[in-house]
Amino acid sequence: MKPYSLLLIVFLYTLGFGAKKDDVQNNFLSFETIKKEEKGLKRDFLINEFLKQKSTTENQAYESLKYIDSMNDQLLTNFAIKYKHDETLAVIQCMKMPINQLLSSYADCIKLGLNYKEASFLNPLQINQLSNITSNKYPTFAKKLKVLSSAIPFTKIITLDSDSFYELYFNLPTDFKQRYFNYKLPRKTFFRINKDKINFEKYLKENITNRSFDIVNGSFLAMDDTHLTYNASFLLGLNAFEFNNMDKAKLFLQNALIKADEKKLNQVLFWLYKTTKNRSYLRDILLNNSTDLYTILAKEVLNENHKLEYKHISNKEFIENTKELSIKNQAFLYSLIKITSNFDKKFISKEFKVGVLSQDYTLEDIESFYKNGLAMKKSISLIKKGLLKDEDTNVLLKYLKVNNKNDSLNLLKNNFMLNEKIDKILAFEFISDDKLEKFLLNYYFYINNNLKDKKKEFKLFSIFESLN
Numbered sequence: 097m098k099p100y101s102l103l104l105i106v107f108l109y110t111l112g113f114g115a116k117k118d119d120v121q122n123n124f125l126s127f128e129t130i131k132k133e134e135k136g137l138k139r140d141f142l143i144n145e146f147l148k149q150k151s152t153t154e155n156q157a158y159e160s161l162k163y164i165d166s167m168n169d170q171l172l173t174n175f176a177i178k179y180k181h182d183e184t185l186a187v188i189q190c191m192k193m194p195i196n197q198l199l200s201s202y203a204d205c206i207k208l209g210l211n212y213k214e215a216s217f218l219n220p221l222q223i224n225q226l227s228n229i230t231s232n233k234y235p236t237f238a239k240k241l242k243v244l245s246s247a248i249p250f251t252k253i254i255t256l257d258s259d260s261f262y263e264l265y266f267n268l269p270t271d272f273k274q275r276y277f278n279y280k281l282p283r284k285t286f287f288r289i290n291k292d293k294i295n296f297e298k299y300l301k302e303n304i305t306n307r308s309f310d311i312v313n314g315s316f317l318a319m320d321d322t323h324l325t326y327n328a329s330f331l332l333g334l335n336a337f338e339f340n341n342m343d344k345a346k347l348f349l350q351n352a353l354i355k356a357d358e359k360k361l362n363q364v365l366f367w368l369y370k371t372t373k374n375r376s377y378l379r380d381i382l383l384n385n386s387t388d389l390y391t392i393l394a395k396e397v398l399n400e401n402h403k404l405e406y407k408h409i410s411n412k413e414f415i416e417n418t419k420e421l422s423i424k425n426q427a428f429l430y431s432l433i434k435i436t437s438n439f440d441k442k443f444i445s446k447e448f449k450v451g452v453l454s455q456d457y458t459l460e461d462i463e464s465f466y467k468n469g470l471a472m473k474k475s476i477s478l479i480k481k482g483l484l485k486d487e488d489t490n491v492l493l494k495y496l497k498v499n500n501k502n503d504s505l506n507l508l509k510n511n512f513m514l515n516e517k518i519d520k521i522l523a524f525e526f527i528s529d530d531k532l533e534k535f536l537l538n539y540y541f542y543i544n545n546n547l548k549d550k551k552k553e554f555k556l557f558s559i560f561e562s563l564n
Contacts, residue, residue: 125145125149130160135163143164144171144174146160148174152178157175193209202229211267212241212264227245239260243256248276249276250277253277255285259292262292262299265302277312278308280311296324297327301327301331304316305507305511307511307514317336317339326355329349330352334522336348337371346371346372349367361384362386362394365378365390378398379394379398387404387405389536389556392540414439421484426542427538427543432453435534436452441471442466442468442470443469452469452470453476479498490564491539492524492532496508507526507527508526508563511523523563540556
């Protein structure tokens with residue numbers, strides 16, 4: 097059980113000390129079913145559905161707490177509604193309270209219900225009001241609010257301790273950070289926050305991938321990356337590349353190469369080629385046994401007949417439900433399903449989304465889903481029809497839209513607006529993650545493995561070339 101869940105559940109469990117036990121009805125969503133299920137996401141999902149049942153009593157809701165592995169908002173909300181305990185309902189009410197009501201609330205409620213993103217849209221008088229209410233009980237929280245109300249927020253955030261700096265910075269909207277934090281960090285602040293390597297790397301990524309942060313990104317060119325991670329050195333290399341400082345880019349990327357593990361080797365070799373135009377880096381990629389995006393790109397640049405292999409699943413139900421679609425739409429759905437659920441119809445996400453495509457869907461028959469999963473035909477039918485009909489939209493943009501990755505979509509749009517000549521593969525690197533890379537790999541191989549005319553090979557470069 098995770099520490100956060102344990103603390104919260106113990107607190108809630110003590111509220112019901114001495115509660116009477118009720119006989120559980122003999123239906124599928126019963127304690128018997130829950131007890132038989134192993135601890136984890138699937139059991140939490142069943143408990144959530146159990147709490148939503150009309151027949152579930154207050155005492156049964158209370159008893160269910162001991163079986164929860166990881167508490168989330170849905171579980172907490174459904175428990176509170178069912179258990180009807182005043183303090184628990186008050187917690188939920190505070191968490192969902194509108195800003196205008198929080199302004200006249202009390203310290204505990206403000207701390208629960210107010211996030212820094214919401215606070216950044218308030219005027220200084222309102223922020224100071226909230227800060228004054230919370231200052232005695234939550235002084236650190238109040239101090240961070242004061243940063244937002246100051247005339248020059250940058251001068252305040254650089255005085256915070258490392259933990260407070262990162263907590264505030266990572267939870268503010270991009271527009272706010274662009275307006276107020278696009279400055280070179282003072283040496284004292286830099287060395288203070290640099291000690292936390294994980295968060296510092298995240299800080300680098302948030303800035304470098306957004307080219308609006310021109311001043312702070314320019315300051316990174318002088319950074320010593322000797323003791324930084326591979327990811328940090330690689331990001332610094334991309335940053336220098338976009339500034340067209342190829343000497344610095346090569347230096348950072350060579351440092352990244354020294355730190356690269358087997359999974360990252362092809363990535364940094366490819367960007368050393370992009371920086372130096374030395375094709376020997378591409379040949380080094382093809383000497384590796386792994387198959388990734390950079391192997392395909394190296395093969396395409398060198399125009400070599402290098403055989404690549406990538407394992408695919410042949411799923412009869414998928415084939416039957418997509419036979420009327422174009423090969424590109426088949427490839428899009430196949431790749432999406434493969435990285436989301438690996439064709440598991442019983443898949444449940446941590447947000448309790450269900451089915452092969454991990455979607456919000458109200459299940460009418462929980463027992464049927466538990467035994468058989470959600471039919472693939474139903475999952476596919478929940479996809480917005482316009483996305484499948486539109487053959488012209490770049491497949492990367494389709495992927496981002498389906499997964500509601502609005503931050504990545506906005507980042508792409510912003511970077512292309514700032515520099516319409518930005519390297520397309522660089523723009524991709526700025527939004528990429530493991531899932532997106534696997535999606536593209538599956539998409540590329542699905543099309544090429546199912547082409548009737550093998551001479552008309554689908555090119556990976558074509559995806560990047562049409563990205564804008």
